[in-house]
Amino acid sequence: MTVATQSSTTQLSNSSQLRPITGLVNFLLSIKPLASFAKSRARKMMIDRAEAMGVYWRQEAAFLSEQNLEALRQKIENPALVYPDYYLTSFHAYEEGNLGWLPATEVEVAARAVHAKIWPEAKERGDRKLRDSFLDIVDRRIDQTQQPITAIVDLGCSVGLSTFRIHDRYPTAQMTGIDLSSYFLAVAMYRDAERQAERQAEPNTPDIRWIHAAAEATTLDDNCCDLVTLFLVCHELPAEASCDVFREARRILRSGGHLAIMEMNPKSEIYAQMPPYVFTLLKSTEPYLDSYFNLDLEQALIDAGFNPPTIDCNSPRHRTVIARAS
Numbered sequence: 001m002t003v004a005t006q007s008s009t010t011q012l013s014n015s016s017q018l019r020p021i022t023g024l025v026n027f028l029l030s031i032k033p034l035a036s037f038a039k040s041r042a043r044k045m046m047i048d049r050a051e052a053m054g055v056y057w058r059q060e061a062a063f064l065s066e067q068n069l070e071a072l073r074q075k076i077e078n079p080a081l082v083y084p085d086y087y088l089t090s091f092h093a094y095e096e097g098n099l100g101w102l103p104a105t106e107v108e109v110a111a112r113a114v115h116a117k118i119w120p121e122a123k124e125r126g127d128r129k130l131r132d133s134f135l136d137i138v139d140r141r142i143d144q145t146q147q148p149i150t151a152i153v154d155l156g157c158s159v160g161l162s163t164f165r166i167h168d169r170y171p172t173a174q175m176t177g178i179d180l181s182s183y184f185l186a187v188a189m190y191r192d193a194e195r196q197a198e199r200q201a202e203p204n205t206p207d208i209r210w211i212h213a214a215a216e217a218t219t220l221d222d223n224c225c226d227l228v229t230l231f232l233v234c235h236e237l238p239a240e241a242s243c244d245v246f247r248e249a250r251r252i253l254r255s256g257g258h259l260a261i262m263e264m265n266p267k268s269e270i271y272a273q274m275p276p277y278v279f280t281l282l283k284s285t286e287p288y289l290d291s292y293f294n295l296d297l298e299q300a301l302i303d304a305g306f307n308p309p310t311i312d313c314n315s316p317r318h319r320t321v322i323a324r325a326s
């Protein structure tokens, strides 16, 4: 499937059809107690809906919060790390953004609940299907006979959902997961230990390396990997930060290696048809969505030292963008 060419961004921002409602939503969101009330109602509805479809949100998050994750967090935390200002804000209706135990223990269930809506028939298997659809395209687009994938860096790895799926596809590659949240990385390390216990040391599968760092300053050596992945990260970055991350990806990639991005597709009909007030609500939980939707991704990749990318739709509302390091 190839990406449609019609730009939905302009439609989303300029549609006057529902402007009074959008204005009202913006006004209501600007009143703090009202916004908090709306968020807590929306949160309860989302959790109830998730549990009705078999994603046991409260139970699974409570289980994780009872594990000794703080010890793992302290082990991985880089105390010298300076967080970019754009990161220190609220995301996904969590006041603490990505830096806290509540968001960290809810990432997995939230991903399964949110992605259950992508393909109605997939239900709670939607998250897995989304990840597999991306990896199928990566497999198809990257010719490994020319340059085998021996080292992979997953930028913005969070609790490891993307990292583990990629690792399962390329089990002999050296896998590195990098994230700015030591809370998320602690959950990733906890899950990694579980996986290792299940696998019981397969000799050809190197351990995953986790690093607490910014994707735009990874601390990794030049030319150290063949594949860099960004799975649902760019929409959480201001456009300038995405450009910095692409430059860093180019620096750590060997020549001929690839950057593979899985993201929301601004050209999807789903966003074009979304009532603007719903988009406004979405933006209230995703502070850099507008910036991402307005970024010329192809040009930004070329400017960062990549060949023109291939772009494939991997879901009705996501695209996979793959660029070869020139």
Ligand SMILES: C[S@@+](CC[C@H](N)C(=O)[O-])C[C@H]1O[C@@H](n2cnc3c(N)ncnc32)[C@H](O)[C@@H]1O
Binding pocket: 084, 087, 098, 111, 155, 156, 157, 158, 159, 160, 161, 162, 163, 178, 179, 180, 181, 184, 213, 214, 215, 216, 230, 231, 232, 233, 236, 237, 241
């Ligand atoms: C929506 S999550 C996606 C996580 C994961 N890749 C997945 O597939 O589930 C975005 C992640 O990017 C991380 N992130 C955002 N900005 C970052 C940056 N500049 N450097 C490193 N990680 C970043 C966040 O902490 C969060 O874990």
